[in-house]
Amino acid sequence: MKRYFDDDLKKLNIDILKMAALVEVAIFRSIEALKNRDKELAEYVIKNDQEIDEMELTIEENAIDLLALRQPLARDLRFITTGMKINAELERIADLAVNIAQRVLEIVDKPILKPLIDIPKLNDIARKMVKDVIDAFVNSDEKLAKEVILSDSEADRLRNLIQKELINDYMSKDVSTVTRGVPLLLIARQLERICDHATNIAEDVIYMVQAKVVKHHPEMLDKT
Amino acid sequence: MKRYFDDDLKKLNIDILKMAALVEVAIFRSIEALKNRDKELAEYVIKNDQEIDEMELTIEENAIDLLALRQPLARDLRFITTGMKINAELERIADLAVNIAQRVLEIVDKPILKPLIDIPKLNDIARKMVKDVIDAFVNSDEKLAKEVILSDSEADRLRNLIQKELINDYMSKDVSTVTRGVPLLLIARQLERICDHATNIAEDVIYMVQAKVVKHHPEMLDKT
Numbered sequence: 001m002k003r004y005f006d007d008d009l010k011k012l013n014i015d016i017l018k019m020a021a022l023v024e025v026a027i028f029r030s031i032e033a034l035k036n037r038d039k040e041l042a043e044y045v046i047k048n049d050q051e052i053d054e055m056e057l058t059i060e061e062n063a064i065d066l067l068a069l070r071q072p073l074a075r076d077l078r079f080i081t082t083g084m085k086i087n088a089e090l091e092r093i094a095d096l097a098v099n100i101a102q103r104v105l106e107i108v109d110k111p112i113l114k115p116l117i118d119i120p121k122l123n124d125i126a127r128k129m130v131k132d133v134i135d136a137f138v139n140s141d142e143k144l145a146k147e148v149i150l151s152d153s154e155a156d157r158l159r160n161l162i163q164k165e166l167i168n169d170y171m172s173k174d175v176s177t178v179t180r181g182v183p184l185l186l187i188a189r190q191l192e193r194i195c196d197h198a199t200n201i202a203e204d205v206i207y208m209v210q211a212k213v214v215k216h217h218p219e220m221l222d223k224t
Numbered sequence: 225m226k227r228y229f230d231d232d233l234k235k236l237n238i239d240i241l242k243m244a245a246l247v248e249v250a251i252f253r254s255i256e257a258l259k260n261r262d263k264e265l266a267e268y269v270i271k272n273d274q275e276i277d278e279m280e281l282t283i284e285e286n287a288i289d290l291l292a293l294r295q296p297l298a299r300d301l302r303f304i305t306t307g308m309k310i311n312a313e314l315e316r317i318a319d320l321a322v323n324i325a326q327r328v329l330e331i332v333d334k335p336i337l338k339p340l341i342d343i344p345k346l347n348d349i350a351r352k353m354v355k356d357v358i359d360a361f362v363n364s365d366e367k368l369a370k371e372v373i374l375s376d377s378e379a380d381r382l383r384n385l386i387q388k389e390l391i392n393d394y395m396s397k398d399v400s401t402v403t404r405g406v407p408l409l410l411i412a413r414q415l416e417r418i419c420d421h422a423t424n425i426a427e428d429v430i431y432m433v434q435a436k437v438v439k440h441h442p443e444m445l446d447k448t
Contacts, residue, residue, distance in 0.1 A: 064301065064302070064305055067291060067301060067305070068297055068298070068301050071295040073292055074292070077288065077291060077292050078288070081288055081291070081308070084305070085312070088309070088312075167402055167403060167406060171395065171399070171402045171406075172399050172400075172402045172403060173399060174399070175395070175396050175397060175398065175399050176396075178391055178395045178396045178402065179391060179396060182391060182395075182406075182409070185406070186413075189410075
């Protein structure tokens, strides 16, 4: 079967979309497991990570084959190298969902510390950022990628709020809350790190589209 | 000036060695700042990260140019794509050193919680892993890369020990320790994450040398 280069690039696109869908579901499930105190679901997220790991390897192999066999230039080369970076970022995000699921297992049998409000909010932001940034990649949508970067500050704000509340209102007042507070604090950090990964991807997408370096230069966001 | 491909590869090697040296120093300084309660040094680590960020971009640009202009195959292609991944991992490690320095600033003015023993130990392991894995890359030394992967379990063990001690012996006994305990707990996690990044690099190096996937398949380590 003869394959054309455009088909190869489309396949890379589709594979990354599939990978992103798996990763998004993993984040969603890890926080559902937290909200519903669902041990089985948390265990499922941990077990299911292997599928995402396998997929990362396959995508990377295919991308390196593309580089070797097709010797792409300019835009295509940049598209493939960006795809490789996004692939690696997505795998890291999935690892963070696993990490959240592990923290859920630590507290699932303990009494509820507090009603969860801000963590699910932060989760919604994280999942939206991941979804949007992958859309931005497949559609070369610079505007959407910039929106993703700007929403990261709201994620930071929420995470600080969660951390402050847990430390000041619970853990610093009542020692019996510490073993339940620390896992929640870490879950908030993992969600914020997911947002950071989405931001990394957004910077790569903007660079791909503009061939301009936004990474490490946030001031450039304002100038366009 | 005519440049040969071998020279380009050597330059990539040297650039990554330089980048690794900067990153190693950043880790070292962040923990020195913690040990000596040195606010200025912590601030220096944070400020100095820009140099590492710039270097990452330069190395990535040069690597993509190599791919475009030289159209390398097989071993050389794999060396360059591995170099690109290592470059990105090193930049992340530097960000973790910044993160540690920020935690140091949070506690530097507060009374000492406890004598630091295991955190400096974990720091020694982290720095050795980073140093060794970069040596493994530049020398294509598979054996050394495997040793790096095996030492990660000691890092995990130490981090668990630190976390348990902080939670059980301090934060769960005395609420006044929480605001000092949490930053130490996070510093231990950042150090462990540095070890995880070194492990990622080691897997990439082994793959580069063997063209065999160790990543996500730790059982392969025993079979060789």
